[in-house]
Amino acid sequence: MNNKAWLAAFEVIATLQRAGFEAYIVGGAVRDQLLGKDVHDVDVATSALPTEVQSLFTTTVDVGILHGTVIVVHPLAPIEVTTFRVEGTYEDHRRPSTVHFVRNLRDDLARRDFTVNAMALTKDHTIIDYFGGQADLAAKIVRAVGDAKERFSEDALRMLRAVRFVAQLNFTVDRQTKDAIQSCSADLAYVAKERIKQEIDKIWQGEAITEAIRLMEETDLVKVLPGVWRAQTWRGFKPKTVEEGWAYFLHYNRTQPHIASHYRLTNQEKRSVKQIHLAFDALVERGFTRLDYYRYDGNVLCSAVRIARHLQRTKLSEEDVLQNKARLPIQSRQALAVDGHDLQKWCNKKPGKWLQQALQEIERAVLYEEIDNTQQQIRSWYCNGVDQR
Secondary structure (H helix, E strand, O other), X not given: OOOHHHHHHHHHHHHHHHOOOOEEEEOHHHHHHHOOOOOOOOEEEEOOOHHHHHHHOOOEEEEEHHHOEEEEEOOOOEEEEEEOEEEOOEOOOOOEOOEEEOOOHHHHXXXXXXXXHOOEEOOOOOEEOOOOHHHHHHXXXXXXXXXXXXXXXXXXXXXXXXXXXXXXXXXXEOHHHHHHHHHHHHHHHHOOHHHHHHXXXXXXXXXXXXXXXXXXXXXXXXXXXXXXXXXXXXXXXXXOOHHHHHHHHHXXXXXXXOHHHHOOOOHHHHHHHHHHXXXXXXXXXXXXXXXXXXXXOHHHHHHHHHHHHHOXXXXXXXXXXXXXXXXXXXXXXXHOOOOHHHHHHHHOOOOOHHHHHHHHHHHHHHHOOOOOOOHHHHHHHHHHHOOOO
């Protein structure tokens, strides 16, 4: 507990307590600390009102003051401080229409999603656990706080968050919570696609993706989420990157090109997925050529190989791929010993379409070791062949 975020949080708590307020570390930081995981974001809950928090610290940022949240800009780390609160009705299955500030920690923790997230930690490291979170952590169980249907009706994204915890922590969901997810599964349609994607991104980074998707199948969440979701296809596959996870998922959805846009993949993610698919196709159809090793980034090649190996479509290893790529005489056009200015000078010609074509020809000749990557050899090879072109 000696990282900067913890130290900052405890100093913020000390300041609040000296002013006569209650304050505790809450949420995921407490859970992850008990699990022995690294904690980077530490949140504080307090009985102080937002204006009272602001009055106690030199620099604060109003990020959600109507909902009770203020960021205290501490020199060691920014700390999100939220007033104890209970929430009014949820009109859109995502956010409360109103919040009411309270002075009672238990009421604040009772509104949270799962028991493992509904614990608090005091400044002297005492755990406050009203809902059995420690026992559920020990048993590796995801259990809703209070009435599970009520929790999911309030915020439908919590259902997918339960799936994410299964993937990340390899936990199981208790029967009442699982039944409630199935009953409320259709409400996931009310959640913004961007928020859904954020949860799926985290699922791809989990250790138990198969179990997570099986939960989605068993609770009918797959009926709400577009695309082919089959737990059996993920057995034994663990993507190394989020893009690789999407590439593998979308491999089974190639006949539905709109799926990537539905899940709000960024343009960069779409490009990465397309590159992985193109590299995969090249690998399984004919094997990688020098041009493939040159054209695709090493990460793209390795993602394509991992997917192909999982589908038993290649015996090539990641090590083979990286070694083969490293053996290329050049890794990019920028590595050529000549550039467009050299060609213009040699040929006494102005820039035009010919220049791009010439560089491509030289690039290929060097890549396939028809010539060495030196100005002398390139000039001799190119200029002697100009008339034949």
